[in-house]
Amino acid sequence: MTPHRLALYWAPAEDDPLHAHGSAWLGRDAATGDALPQPVLEGIDLAQVTSDPRGYGLHATLKPPFRLRHGYAAARADVVALAARTAPFDLPPLAVHDLDGFLALRETAPCPALHAFADACVTALDDHRTPPxxxxxxxxxxxxxxxxxxxxxxxxxxxxxxEEWRFHVTLTRRLTTDEKAVLMPAVTAFLGDAPSRPRRVDAISLFVQPAPGAPFTIAERLPLRG
Incomplete structure (x- = not known):
């Protein structure tokens, strides 16, 4: 069955501590679809603060969600071809940032390969996108x-x-100043050293939304083989 929408994301591998810690912060594991207990913060309804990113799963967008024109199998074939010509590369250490009012993990150093990867994902799959x-x-x-x-x-x-794209792993909705004062140190402490650990970008993660309004889950991780 063709899903309602497909997205190409970067997501940490399931054995990466960032997957476990980040998924617990959001309250859902996009690999399994399971709900997870979230940390308890005094005076903050974390479930509400993370409701939007929880539905998309822990990820950084490469090609944003789109409705499929030709079905999942055809799109997947072009992702496999893209992965086959893309070489793995090192991801710079990540850290929590305030990004236009919401909290997100961002790279701490420039990474041209990362931007080229995102650009390629946008163009290579565009024939499969139903226009909005x-x-x-x-x-x-x-x-x-x-x-x-x-x-x-x-x-x-x-x-x-x-040129408008910015790598980011969303951790909250847009926050008030008071909320940010609590949540910035809280999420930094909760994630610990997981964001800053060395890691390779070695796969494209295909996230699918099975029906309108449903949460996204990881359908496949296709290895980079270039």
């Missing part, structure tokens, strides 16, 4: 976008690609 309808475009508030972002939305179905 007018309602989907309107929900993104294009009137608030820069000209470059609006052009990307029109051409690629998403405004934050290529």
């Amino acid at each position: 309808d007018a309602a989907e475009v309107a929900r993104r508030r294009p009137e608030r976008m820069s000209p470059a972002q609006r052009a990307h939305l029109d051409r690629w179905g998403y405004p934050y690609v290529f």
Whole structure:
């Protein structure tokens, strides 16, 4: 059965401590679909604060979710081909950052290979993307976008690609100043040294949403073989 939407993400391997700690912070394991107990923070409803990223699973976006034009098998074949010509590379250490008001893990040093990887994911799978309808475009508030972002939305179905793309593993919704004062040290302590450990980007993770509104789960991790 073709899922409602497919996305190409980077996600830590299941034996990486970041997968366990990050999934527990969000309250769901995208590999198994299981709900997980979250840390208890005084004065903070962590389940509410993490509700949006929990539905997408612990990840960094390479190609954002899209509805399939030609079915899952055809899209998967092109991801396999992309993975076959892409060489694994080192990911810089990650750290918790304030990214436009929400907390996310970001790389601590430039990584041209990472940006090239994301660019390739956007272009290589674009023939499989059903363009967004007018309602989907309107929900993104294009009137608030820069000209470059609006052009990307029109051409690629998403405004934050290529020079507008930023690697990030989302950990919260947008926060108030008071919430951030509590949550920044809390998530940094909870994740410990897991984000900063050495790791390789050696796979593309295919996340699927089986039905509208359903959480995303990891369907496959396709190894990079270039």
